[in-house]
Amino acid sequence: MTVTDNRRAAAPGASPYTIRAATPADVAGARRVMLDTLYREFDYGYVPQWHHDIVDIHATYLDDPRHLLLVAVHEGEVVGTTGIRSAGPAHPPHPRWLADRYPSGSTAQLVRVYVDPAHRRHGLARTMVRQACAFVADTPGYARIYLHTNVKVEGSGAFWRSLADEVFDARATGEHGPGVETVHFEIPMPARTPVTAEG
Template identity: 75%
Template sequence: MKDLTRRAEVGPYVIRHATPEDVHGARSVMLDTFYREFQYGYVPAWHADVVDIERTYLDDPRHVLFVAVRDGEVVGTTAVHSRGPAHPPHPQWLAERYPCGRTAQLARVYVRPAHRRHGLARAMVRMACEFAAATPGYERVYLHTNVDVPGAEGFWRSLATEVFDDRTTSEDGGFRTVHFEIPFRGEFHAG
Protein backbone atom coordinates (compact mmCIF):
# COMPACT_ATOMS: atom_id res chain seq x y z
CA MET A 1 0.00 0.00 0.00
CA LYS A 2 1.40 3.39 -0.98
CA ASP A 3 1.96 5.90 1.79
CA LEU A 4 0.44 8.93 0.08
CA THR A 5 1.27 11.18 3.02
CA ARG A 6 5.01 11.12 2.32
CA ARG A 7 6.34 14.55 1.47
CA ALA A 8 9.50 16.57 1.72
CA GLU A 9 10.18 20.28 1.57
CA VAL A 10 13.10 21.62 -0.44
CA GLY A 11 13.14 25.38 0.04
CA PRO A 12 9.87 26.71 -1.41
CA TYR A 13 9.14 23.38 -3.15
CA VAL A 14 7.14 20.38 -1.92
CA ILE A 15 8.00 16.87 -3.11
CA ARG A 16 5.08 14.46 -2.80
CA HIS A 17 3.05 11.69 -4.44
CA ALA A 18 1.17 12.89 -7.48
CA THR A 19 -2.59 13.20 -7.25
CA PRO A 20 -5.17 13.24 -10.05
CA GLU A 21 -5.04 17.03 -9.88
CA ASP A 22 -1.31 16.91 -10.77
CA VAL A 23 -1.70 14.81 -13.93
CA HIS A 24 -2.01 17.71 -16.38
CA GLY A 25 1.01 19.53 -14.91
CA ALA A 26 3.11 16.35 -14.77
CA ARG A 27 2.27 15.49 -18.37
CA SER A 28 3.24 19.01 -19.41
CA VAL A 29 6.67 18.67 -17.75
CA MET A 30 7.21 15.32 -19.51
CA LEU A 31 6.09 16.45 -22.96
CA ASP A 32 8.09 19.67 -22.74
CA THR A 33 11.14 17.56 -21.91
CA PHE A 34 10.57 15.26 -24.93
CA TYR A 35 10.14 18.15 -27.35
CA ARG A 36 12.51 20.81 -26.00
CA GLU A 37 15.35 18.79 -24.48
CA PHE A 38 15.33 15.42 -26.21
CA GLN A 39 14.22 17.08 -29.47
CA TYR A 40 12.40 14.02 -30.73
CA GLY A 41 8.94 14.65 -29.28
CA TYR A 42 6.32 12.18 -28.20
CA VAL A 43 6.93 8.58 -29.33
CA PRO A 44 3.93 6.32 -28.57
CA ALA A 45 6.02 3.16 -28.21
CA TRP A 46 8.26 4.83 -25.61
CA HIS A 47 5.84 7.18 -23.86
CA ALA A 48 2.54 5.31 -23.38
CA ASP A 49 2.72 5.97 -19.64
CA VAL A 50 2.53 9.71 -20.28
CA VAL A 51 -0.85 9.36 -21.98
CA ASP A 52 -2.28 7.32 -19.10
CA ILE A 53 -0.47 8.62 -16.01
CA GLU A 54 -3.37 7.75 -13.72
CA ARG A 55 -3.57 4.08 -14.63
CA THR A 56 0.19 3.68 -14.95
CA TYR A 57 1.36 5.44 -11.79
CA LEU A 58 -1.56 6.41 -9.57
CA ASP A 59 -3.70 3.26 -9.71
CA ASP A 60 -0.97 0.58 -9.67
CA PRO A 61 0.21 -0.12 -6.10
CA ARG A 62 3.74 -1.03 -7.29
CA HIS A 63 4.16 2.09 -9.42
CA VAL A 64 4.39 5.70 -8.29
CA LEU A 65 4.82 9.22 -9.59
CA PHE A 66 6.39 11.90 -7.43
CA VAL A 67 6.05 15.57 -8.26
CA ALA A 68 7.90 18.70 -7.23
CA VAL A 69 5.43 21.53 -6.76
CA ARG A 70 5.90 25.26 -6.17
CA ASP A 71 2.97 27.60 -5.70
CA GLY A 72 0.60 24.94 -7.07
CA GLU A 73 2.61 24.35 -10.26
CA VAL A 74 4.18 20.97 -11.03
CA VAL A 75 7.80 21.72 -11.96
CA GLY A 76 9.37 18.25 -11.71
CA THR A 77 8.54 14.54 -11.93
CA THR A 78 10.04 11.19 -11.02
CA ALA A 79 8.36 7.82 -11.56
CA VAL A 80 8.88 4.19 -10.58
CA HIS A 81 7.47 1.30 -12.59
CA SER A 82 8.10 -2.44 -12.58
CA ARG A 83 9.39 -2.88 -16.12
CA GLY A 84 13.00 -3.67 -16.79
CA PRO A 85 14.84 -2.84 -20.02
CA ALA A 86 13.43 -4.58 -23.10
CA HIS A 87 15.40 -6.94 -25.34
CA PRO A 88 15.59 -5.93 -28.09
CA PRO A 89 16.67 -3.15 -28.39
CA HIS A 90 18.82 -3.54 -25.27
CA PRO A 91 21.21 -6.48 -24.78
CA GLN A 92 19.68 -9.72 -23.54
CA TRP A 93 22.01 -9.88 -20.52
CA LEU A 94 20.74 -6.47 -19.38
CA ALA A 95 17.09 -7.56 -19.63
CA GLU A 96 17.94 -10.73 -17.67
CA ARG A 97 19.75 -8.78 -14.94
CA TYR A 98 16.76 -6.40 -14.54
CA PRO A 99 13.66 -8.55 -15.09
CA CYS A 100 10.19 -7.07 -15.19
CA GLY A 101 8.35 -7.39 -11.93
CA ARG A 102 11.45 -7.54 -9.75
CA THR A 103 13.03 -4.33 -11.08
CA ALA A 104 12.03 -0.88 -9.89
CA GLN A 105 12.87 1.28 -12.90
CA LEU A 106 13.22 5.01 -12.34
CA ALA A 107 11.70 7.01 -15.16
CA ARG A 108 10.59 10.50 -16.06
CA VAL A 109 13.12 12.21 -13.80
CA TYR A 110 12.58 15.68 -15.20
CA VAL A 111 12.76 19.19 -13.74
CA ARG A 112 11.82 22.31 -15.68
CA PRO A 113 15.02 24.27 -16.51
CA ALA A 114 14.06 27.34 -14.46
CA HIS A 115 13.77 25.17 -11.33
CA ARG A 116 16.99 23.16 -11.60
CA ARG A 117 19.95 23.31 -9.21
CA HIS A 118 17.69 23.31 -6.13
CA GLY A 119 18.02 19.60 -5.25
CA LEU A 120 14.58 18.64 -6.57
CA ALA A 121 15.64 15.67 -8.71
CA ARG A 122 17.85 14.34 -5.91
CA ALA A 123 14.97 14.60 -3.41
CA MET A 124 12.50 12.91 -5.78
CA VAL A 125 14.97 10.11 -6.54
CA ARG A 126 15.53 9.56 -2.82
CA MET A 127 11.76 9.21 -2.29
CA ALA A 128 11.51 6.89 -5.30
CA CYS A 129 14.26 4.65 -3.93
CA GLU A 130 12.58 4.60 -0.52
CA PHE A 131 9.31 3.62 -2.21
CA ALA A 132 11.07 0.78 -4.07
CA ALA A 133 12.73 -0.48 -0.89
CA ALA A 134 9.37 -0.53 0.91
CA THR A 135 7.48 -2.24 -1.93
CA PRO A 136 7.47 -6.06 -1.77
CA GLY A 137 9.02 -7.83 -4.74
CA TYR A 138 11.53 -5.23 -5.86
CA GLU A 139 15.13 -6.40 -5.82
CA ARG A 140 16.96 -3.64 -7.69
CA VAL A 141 16.58 -0.01 -8.75
CA TYR A 142 17.54 0.52 -12.38
CA LEU A 143 17.52 3.46 -14.78
CA HIS A 144 18.97 4.62 -18.06
CA THR A 145 19.68 8.16 -19.12
CA ASN A 146 20.13 10.09 -22.33
CA VAL A 147 23.68 11.43 -22.10
CA ASP A 148 22.95 14.23 -24.58
CA VAL A 149 20.88 16.09 -21.97
CA PRO A 150 23.22 18.56 -20.24
CA GLY A 151 24.00 17.50 -16.68
CA ALA A 152 22.14 14.17 -16.82
CA GLU A 153 25.16 11.86 -16.93
CA GLY A 154 26.99 13.69 -14.14
CA PHE A 155 23.87 13.73 -11.98
CA TRP A 156 23.37 9.98 -12.27
CA ARG A 157 27.05 9.23 -11.74
CA SER A 158 26.79 11.08 -8.40
CA LEU A 159 24.01 8.72 -7.26
CA ALA A 160 24.36 5.45 -9.11
CA THR A 161 26.73 2.83 -10.44
CA GLU A 162 27.18 2.41 -14.19
CA VAL A 163 26.15 -1.00 -15.48
CA PHE A 164 26.40 -0.52 -19.24
CA ASP A 165 27.40 2.32 -21.55
CA ASP A 166 25.40 1.84 -24.75
CA ARG A 167 27.53 4.39 -26.59
CA THR A 168 30.27 1.77 -26.85
CA THR A 169 28.20 -0.85 -28.71
CA SER A 170 28.19 0.56 -32.22
CA GLU A 171 30.01 2.98 -34.47
CA ASP A 172 27.08 5.42 -34.43
CA GLY A 173 27.08 5.61 -30.63
CA GLY A 174 24.22 3.18 -29.98
CA PHE A 175 21.28 4.73 -28.19
CA ARG A 176 23.37 7.48 -26.50
CA THR A 177 22.29 6.02 -23.17
CA VAL A 178 24.07 4.83 -20.07
CA HIS A 179 22.39 2.27 -17.82
CA PHE A 180 22.74 2.55 -14.04
CA GLU A 181 21.79 0.81 -10.81
CA ILE A 182 21.12 2.56 -7.52
CA PRO A 183 21.58 0.63 -4.29
CA PHE A 184 18.55 0.63 -2.07
CA ARG A 185 17.39 -0.78 1.25
CA GLY A 186 19.09 2.02 3.16
CA GLU A 187 22.14 2.25 0.89
CA PHE A 188 21.16 5.37 -1.08
CA HIS A 189 23.93 7.97 -1.00
CA ALA A 190 23.49 11.66 -1.57
CA GLY A 191 26.52 12.03 -3.83
Protein backbone atom coordinates in the same frame (compact mmCIF):
# COMPACT_ATOMS: atom_id res chain seq x y z
CA MET B 1 5.21 3.19 2.58
CA THR B 2 3.73 6.66 2.75
CA VAL B 3 5.69 9.08 0.58
CA THR B 4 6.35 12.07 2.76
CA ASP B 5 6.63 15.71 1.84
CA ASN B 6 10.03 16.62 3.22
CA ARG B 7 10.40 19.97 1.48
CA ARG B 8 7.16 21.79 2.35
CA ALA B 9 7.76 25.40 3.35
CA ALA B 10 7.08 25.56 7.06
CA ALA B 11 8.81 28.80 8.03
CA PRO B 12 10.27 31.93 6.42
CA GLY B 13 13.32 30.96 4.41
CA ALA B 14 12.21 27.34 3.99
CA SER B 15 11.98 25.76 0.57
CA PRO B 16 9.07 26.97 -1.60
CA TYR B 17 8.81 23.49 -3.12
CA THR B 18 6.64 20.55 -2.10
CA ILE B 19 7.52 17.00 -3.18
CA ARG B 20 4.74 14.44 -2.86
CA ALA B 21 2.98 11.56 -4.55
CA ALA B 22 0.94 12.73 -7.52
CA THR B 23 -2.83 12.98 -7.36
CA PRO B 24 -5.33 13.03 -10.25
CA ALA B 25 -5.22 16.83 -10.10
CA ASP B 26 -1.48 16.72 -10.94
CA VAL B 27 -1.77 14.61 -14.09
CA ALA B 28 -2.02 17.47 -16.63
CA GLY B 29 0.88 19.35 -15.06
CA ALA B 30 3.07 16.25 -14.87
CA ARG B 31 2.34 15.46 -18.51
CA ARG B 32 3.32 19.01 -19.49
CA VAL B 33 6.69 18.70 -17.73
CA MET B 34 7.36 15.33 -19.39
CA LEU B 35 6.42 16.42 -22.91
CA ASP B 36 8.28 19.72 -22.61
CA THR B 37 11.41 17.75 -21.68
CA LEU B 38 11.03 15.32 -24.58
CA TYR B 39 10.54 18.03 -27.17
CA ARG B 40 12.79 20.82 -25.89
CA GLU B 41 15.72 18.86 -24.50
CA PHE B 42 15.70 15.39 -26.03
CA ASP B 43 14.89 16.66 -29.55
CA TYR B 44 13.11 13.46 -30.60
CA GLY B 45 9.79 14.28 -28.87
CA TYR B 46 7.08 11.79 -28.05
CA VAL B 47 7.72 8.22 -29.26
CA PRO B 48 4.74 5.88 -28.57
CA GLN B 49 6.76 2.72 -27.87
CA TRP B 50 8.98 4.56 -25.38
CA HIS B 51 6.59 7.03 -23.76
CA HIS B 52 3.20 5.32 -23.56
CA ASP B 53 3.03 5.99 -19.82
CA ILE B 54 2.83 9.72 -20.46
CA VAL B 55 -0.47 9.29 -22.28
CA ASP B 56 -2.06 7.34 -19.43
CA ILE B 57 -0.37 8.61 -16.31
CA HIS B 58 -3.37 7.74 -14.16
CA ALA B 59 -3.44 4.02 -15.07
CA THR B 60 0.34 3.67 -15.14
CA TYR B 61 1.24 5.35 -11.87
CA LEU B 62 -1.79 6.19 -9.77
CA ASP B 63 -3.73 2.92 -10.09
CA ASP B 64 -0.85 0.50 -9.47
CA PRO B 65 0.27 0.24 -5.82
CA ARG B 66 3.75 -0.91 -6.86
CA HIS B 67 4.21 2.14 -9.08
CA LEU B 68 4.80 5.73 -8.03
CA LEU B 69 4.79 9.18 -9.55
CA LEU B 70 6.31 11.94 -7.48
CA VAL B 71 5.78 15.58 -8.36
CA ALA B 72 7.62 18.70 -7.30
CA VAL B 73 5.14 21.55 -6.90
CA HIS B 74 5.83 25.28 -6.76
CA GLU B 75 2.99 27.72 -6.08
CA GLY B 76 0.46 25.12 -7.19
CA GLU B 77 2.27 24.24 -10.44
CA VAL B 78 3.97 20.91 -11.17
CA VAL B 79 7.60 21.68 -12.03
CA GLY B 80 9.22 18.25 -11.67
CA THR B 81 8.46 14.55 -11.92
CA THR B 82 9.98 11.19 -11.03
CA GLY B 83 8.39 7.79 -11.61
CA ILE B 84 8.82 4.17 -10.57
CA ARG B 85 7.52 1.30 -12.71
CA SER B 86 7.92 -2.45 -12.18
CA ALA B 87 9.55 -3.02 -15.55
CA GLY B 88 13.04 -3.86 -16.68
CA PRO B 89 14.72 -2.81 -19.93
CA ALA B 90 13.05 -4.28 -23.01
CA HIS B 91 14.91 -6.46 -25.50
CA PRO B 92 15.10 -5.16 -28.17
CA PRO B 93 16.36 -2.43 -28.30
CA HIS B 94 18.44 -3.20 -25.20
CA PRO B 95 20.78 -6.22 -25.03
CA ARG B 96 19.35 -9.56 -23.95
CA TRP B 97 21.80 -9.89 -21.04
CA LEU B 98 20.61 -6.55 -19.66
CA ALA B 99 16.95 -7.58 -19.84
CA ASP B 100 17.83 -10.85 -18.10
CA ARG B 101 19.70 -9.04 -15.33
CA TYR B 102 16.79 -6.67 -14.70
CA PRO B 103 13.58 -8.67 -15.21
CA SER B 104 10.20 -6.99 -15.06
CA GLY B 105 8.38 -7.50 -11.80
CA SER B 106 11.38 -7.63 -9.48
CA THR B 107 13.02 -4.58 -11.09
CA ALA B 108 11.97 -1.06 -10.13
CA GLN B 109 12.75 1.16 -13.09
CA LEU B 110 13.29 4.83 -12.30
CA VAL B 111 11.76 6.96 -15.06
CA ARG B 112 10.74 10.52 -15.99
CA VAL B 113 13.21 12.29 -13.70
CA TYR B 114 12.50 15.69 -15.19
CA VAL B 115 12.64 19.20 -13.74
CA ASP B 116 11.52 22.36 -15.51
CA PRO B 117 14.70 24.32 -16.40
CA ALA B 118 13.47 27.38 -14.48
CA HIS B 119 13.41 25.32 -11.27
CA ARG B 120 16.71 23.48 -11.44
CA ARG B 121 19.62 23.86 -8.99
CA HIS B 122 17.32 23.45 -6.00
CA GLY B 123 18.00 19.76 -5.36
CA LEU B 124 14.57 18.68 -6.60
CA ALA B 125 15.71 15.80 -8.80
CA ARG B 126 18.03 14.41 -6.12
CA THR B 127 15.30 14.63 -3.47
CA MET B 128 12.71 12.97 -5.72
CA VAL B 129 15.11 10.16 -6.60
CA ARG B 130 15.87 9.49 -2.94
CA GLN B 131 12.17 9.43 -2.04
CA ALA B 132 11.44 7.14 -4.99
CA CYS B 133 14.19 4.74 -3.91
CA ALA B 134 12.83 4.72 -0.35
CA PHE B 135 9.43 3.79 -1.78
CA VAL B 136 11.04 0.89 -3.68
CA ALA B 137 12.82 -0.37 -0.57
CA ASP B 138 9.51 -0.44 1.31
CA THR B 139 7.53 -2.10 -1.50
CA PRO B 140 7.54 -5.93 -1.41
CA GLY B 141 8.95 -7.79 -4.39
CA TYR B 142 11.56 -5.37 -5.64
CA ALA B 143 15.17 -6.58 -5.81
CA ARG B 144 16.92 -3.88 -7.84
CA ILE B 145 16.57 -0.26 -8.93
CA TYR B 146 17.47 0.32 -12.57
CA LEU B 147 17.46 3.26 -14.97
CA HIS B 148 18.82 4.34 -18.30
CA THR B 149 19.37 7.88 -19.42
CA ASN B 150 20.42 9.97 -22.39
CA VAL B 151 23.74 11.42 -21.26
CA LYS B 152 23.68 13.81 -24.21
CA VAL B 153 21.62 16.07 -21.95
CA GLU B 154 24.02 18.43 -20.20
CA GLY B 155 24.83 17.38 -16.65
CA SER B 156 22.88 14.13 -16.71
CA GLY B 157 25.91 11.84 -16.77
CA ALA B 158 27.54 13.50 -13.77
CA PHE B 159 24.24 13.61 -11.88
CA TRP B 160 23.55 9.89 -12.26
CA ARG B 161 27.13 8.86 -11.53
CA SER B 162 26.83 10.69 -8.19
CA LEU B 163 23.86 8.48 -7.25
CA ALA B 164 24.20 5.24 -9.18
CA ASP B 165 26.62 2.63 -10.49
CA GLU B 166 27.14 2.49 -14.25
CA VAL B 167 26.22 -0.92 -15.66
CA PHE B 168 26.52 -0.50 -19.42
CA ASP B 169 27.53 2.35 -21.73
CA ALA B 170 25.48 1.76 -24.87
CA ARG B 171 26.65 4.80 -26.80
CA ALA B 172 28.78 2.74 -29.16
CA THR B 173 25.82 0.50 -30.02
CA GLY B 174 23.45 3.27 -31.09
CA GLU B 175 20.59 1.23 -29.61
CA HIS B 176 18.15 4.14 -29.64
CA GLY B 177 19.27 5.67 -32.91
CA PRO B 178 21.13 8.89 -33.80
CA GLY B 179 21.25 11.63 -31.21
CA VAL B 180 20.52 9.36 -28.24
CA GLU B 181 23.47 8.52 -26.01
CA THR B 182 22.17 5.85 -23.64
CA VAL B 183 23.92 4.74 -20.47
CA HIS B 184 22.41 2.18 -18.06
CA PHE B 185 22.71 2.46 -14.28
CA GLU B 186 21.76 0.66 -11.08
CA ILE B 187 21.06 2.47 -7.81
CA PRO B 188 21.94 0.56 -4.63
CA MET B 189 18.82 -0.49 -2.75
CA PRO B 190 18.46 1.67 0.37
CA ALA B 191 17.67 0.23 3.77
CA ARG B 192 14.01 -0.45 4.41
CA THR B 193 12.22 2.02 6.67
CA PRO B 194 11.96 0.49 10.17
CA VAL B 195 8.44 -0.36 11.27
CA THR B 196 7.55 1.23 14.61
CA ALA B 197 4.72 0.62 17.03
CA GLU B 198 3.11 3.81 15.75
CA GLY B 199 2.96 2.40 12.23
